[in-house]
Amino acid sequence: MTGPTQRFRCIALDAVGTLIFAEPSVSIAYTEVGRRHGSRKSAEQVKSQFAGAMHRADELSVARFGEPGRTNEEHERDFWQQVVRDVLPDVREPNACFAELFEYFARPESWRCFDDVGRTLSSLEQRGYCVLIASNFDARLDRVCDGLPELRDVRCRVISSLVGYRKTHPGFYAAVAQAAECDASEVLMVGDDLVHDVESARAAGVKAVHLRRDG
Numbered sequence: 001m002t003g004p005t006q007r008f009r010c011i012a013l014d015a016v017g018t019l020i021f022a023e024p025s026v027s028i029a030y031t032e033v034g035r036r037h038g039s040r041k042s043a044e045q046v047k048s049q050f051a052g053a054m055h056r057a058d059e060l061s062v063a064r065f066g067e068p069g070r071t072n073e074e075h076e077r078d079f080w081q082q083v084v085r086d087v088l089p090d091v092r093e094p095n096a097c098f099a100e101l102f103e104y105f106a107r108p109e110s111w112r113c114f115d116d117v118g119r120t121l122s123s124l125e126q127r128g129y130c131v132l133i134a135s136n137f138d139a140r141l142d143r144v145c146d147g148l149p150e151l152r153d154v155r156c157r158v159i160s161s162l163v164g165y166r167k168t169h170p171g172f173y174a175a176v177a178q179a180a181e182c183d184a185s186e187v188l189m190v191g192d193d194l195v196h197d198v199e200s201a202r203a204a205g206v207k208a209v210h211l212r213r214d215g
Helices: 026-036 043-054 057-065 073-087 094-104 117-126 140-146 170-180 194-203
Strands: 010-013 020-022 111-113 130-135 157-159 187-191 207-210
Touching: 010 170, 026 043, 026 073, 026 094, 043 073, 057 073, 073 094, 117 130, 130 140, 130 170, 140 157, 157 170, 170 187, 170 194, 187 194, 194 207
Parallel strands: 010 130, 010 187, 130 157, 187 207
Antiparallel strands: 020 111
């Protein structure tokens, strides 16, 4: 935390990369599903293309909403469909490939919690913090969390597609403070993404800690 006099009421935790990770990895899953639909892309090619495709989120938000960072469930589905097109352009039936991948990542068994998650959440709750999950996932995250024993009891979840804003939009962090029923200055955001979880939180008046899962 920022200092001995700082008192936070809410700890907001990012999901993917902070609490959970895909098993097997996203690039492996895309590669395997893609091959079933005729793709010849290697896992290395998929990983490289995926990183670039993810950077189009703000571009697509501006095209639909007139500003970056806005979203909803329909937009998120369209965004992920575009990601599949960008990453696996050589599949025979892009819509079928997308449908399989979209459902695949909605399943709890496609995800695992990091080993320290269960005990960390228990410790925070015992110390009296309001703990919530704050994520740029879409509504599928509820199904994922409900199926993971470490996360199913964290009922307060701020999901971008349901509140209408993605991180980095300040509206996302306003939704976090509202869900926690406290002031933004009483929220500590914890996440693995320096831009989305840390810099954008601080710009919105929320303290933040960068969690380095890669050591």
